[in-house]
Amino acid sequence: MEELIIKFLNKEISVEELGILENKLKSDLAYRKIFKDYTGVKYDIDAQFLQLDKESAFKRMEKQISKNRIDWRTVYKYAAILIVLLGVFSVLKSSLLKTNHEIPAPINQNVILDLGNGDVEIIGGTPQKIVTGNDGVAILKNTGSELIYQDSIPTTSLQYNILSIPNGKKFSIVLSEGTKITLNSGSSIKYPVQFLSEGSRDVYVEGEAFFEVSHDKNRPFKVHTDFSTVTVLGTKFNVNNYGENGKISVTLVNGKVSFQSLQKDDKEIELLPGFQGILDKSSGRIAQHWVNTSIHTAWMNDELVFKEEKFENIIRTLERFYNVPITVDNKKLANEKFIASFKNKTLEEVLTYFADAYQLDYTVKDGKITIK
Numbered sequence: 001m002e003e004l005i006i007k008f009l010n011k012e013i014s015v016e017e018l019g020i021l022e023n024k025l026k027s028d029l030a031y032r033k034i035f036k037d038y039t040g041v042k043y044d045i046d047a048q049f050l051q052l053d054k055e056s057a058f059k060r061m062e063k064q065i066s067k068n069r070i071d072w073r074t075v076y077k078y079a080a081i082l083i084v085l086l087g088v089f090s091v092l093k094s095s096l097l098k099t100n101h102e103i104p105a106p107i108n109q110n111v112i113l114d115l116g117n118g119d120v121e122i123i124g125g126t127p128q129k130i131v132t133g134n135d136g137v138a139i140l141k142n143t144g145s146e147l148i149y150q151d152s153i154p155t156t157s158l159q160y161n162i163l164s165i166p167n168g169k170k171f172s173i174v175l176s177e178g179t180k181i182t183l184n185s186g187s188s189i190k191y192p193v194q195f196l197s198e199g200s201r202d203v204y205v206e207g208e209a210f211f212e213v214s215h216d217k218n219r220p221f222k223v224h225t226d227f228s229t230v231t232v233l234g235t236k237f238n239v240n241n242y243g244e245n246g247k248i249s250v251t252l253v254n255g256k257v258s259f260q261s262l263q264k265d266d267k268e269i270e271l272l273p274g275f276q277g278i279l280d281k282s283s284g285r286i287a288q289h290w291v292n293t294s295i296h297t298a299w300m301n302d303e304l305v306f307k308e309e310k311f312e313n314i315i316r317t318l319e320r321f322y323n324v325p326i327t328v329d330n331k332k333l334a335n336e337k338f339i340a341s342f343k344n345k346t347l348e349e350v351l352t353y354f355a356d357a358y359q360l361d362y363t364v365k366d367g368k369i370t371i372k
Contacts (some may be wrong), residue, residue: 109166109323113147116160123147123163123171140193147173155194164188165207168323170299177201178214179221184299186242186320195219200231208240210300213255228279228286232257237271238297244316248279251296261286303343304350311336311354315371322347326369333360333371 004021024031111123123142140149147163165171165183172182176194179201183189187207195201201221213221215234223230225241228248235255241248250259252271259277260268263284271277276291298305304321306314312334315326324347328334336358342350351362351369362371 109168111166111169111171112164114162114164116162145171147171149174149176149193151176151178154197156196158192158196159194160190160192162188162190166323167320175201175203175214177216177219180212182210182300184208184210184320185323205239205241207242208238208299210236210238210297212236227262227281227284229260229262230257231260238293240296242316245313246281248281249276249296251276251291251293253293253297259286259288298341301343303341304345305341307339308337309339310334311338314338314340318347318350324369325367326371328371330360330372333358 004017004024113121113123115121121142140147163171163173163183165185165187167185170182170184172180173189173191174180175191181189181191181203184207187205187209189206189209190204192202199219201216201219202224203222204224206225209223211221211223211232213232213234213236217233221232221234223232223239225239225248228250230237230239230250232255235257236253237255237257238251238253239248240251250257250271252273252275254273256273257271258268259271259279260266261279261284267284267286269277269286269288271288274290274293275288276293276296277286277288279286295305295307299321304317306317312328315328315334318324319326338354340353342353345353351371354360355362360371362369364370
């Protein structure tokens, strides 16, 4: 029977044989698995076929077979094959295990501001609140969705704050010299309340953040991670430094930055707009390539975009975005790569989407999701 699958893939199958194939797929679960293994039916293929209606499908078919002279025997043959083909993928879709589970509510966590003096502020609960320093002078305003630091009298010593963003949220701060930083979920940043009048402006990031750096030619702005340093004068760029990733990426939207490895002979590269620098944490190697920057900054607009991304990495992103713990028990699935994007979708809609693209099921127990 595998001969029919090979004929199907090579477009050599007859209408009669395609009917046999369809019946086999309807009646034999094991054969459906073999068929999926041969065809590699994952998100990109399913998205094309499972959502087809007959009208759009016939239009595509007509475009393919009407390049020169029309052979109506070919038209009828391919029309018949197409009808059965739609049936085949309809069977595949209906055979996938889609269980409507009740998705647990996100864990309620707050944005936390550590003032560095033993005091901690819960951010977001009291909009328009003014936070003062040890001397009683106002240092920042909390608008509920953004912290705005005051540009007060220059200081001779640095006092650091640490802002921590929980899963399921993102948050912005405006530093005292005007630099705006938007932090993605599950991220934190350490920064001075006021920068010194001379020298560099240094901040320290874990997780992911987008920077809009205020230009100051006399005070370069530096973003530090455990393995790298990014140096700029004034620009817009994204830094991804989540702990579970084996790499750090810096994506430049405009301006120019230097990206330096702190492991391998302090190697340094310069990035131009549209380029992304990638540092391998284990080897210290650093490289760059051109990218579509909108993919890497889509999170700023509450959009999830995955391009040839391993499923286990997608799950980590979903955990942070929706603030719900998810476990993948299927090791083979964890290493599969997918192309997908989601905007304004619930977690249940996202999981159902992947269920349509791959034969999987999930369970919900004690507020946790397990994908089998």
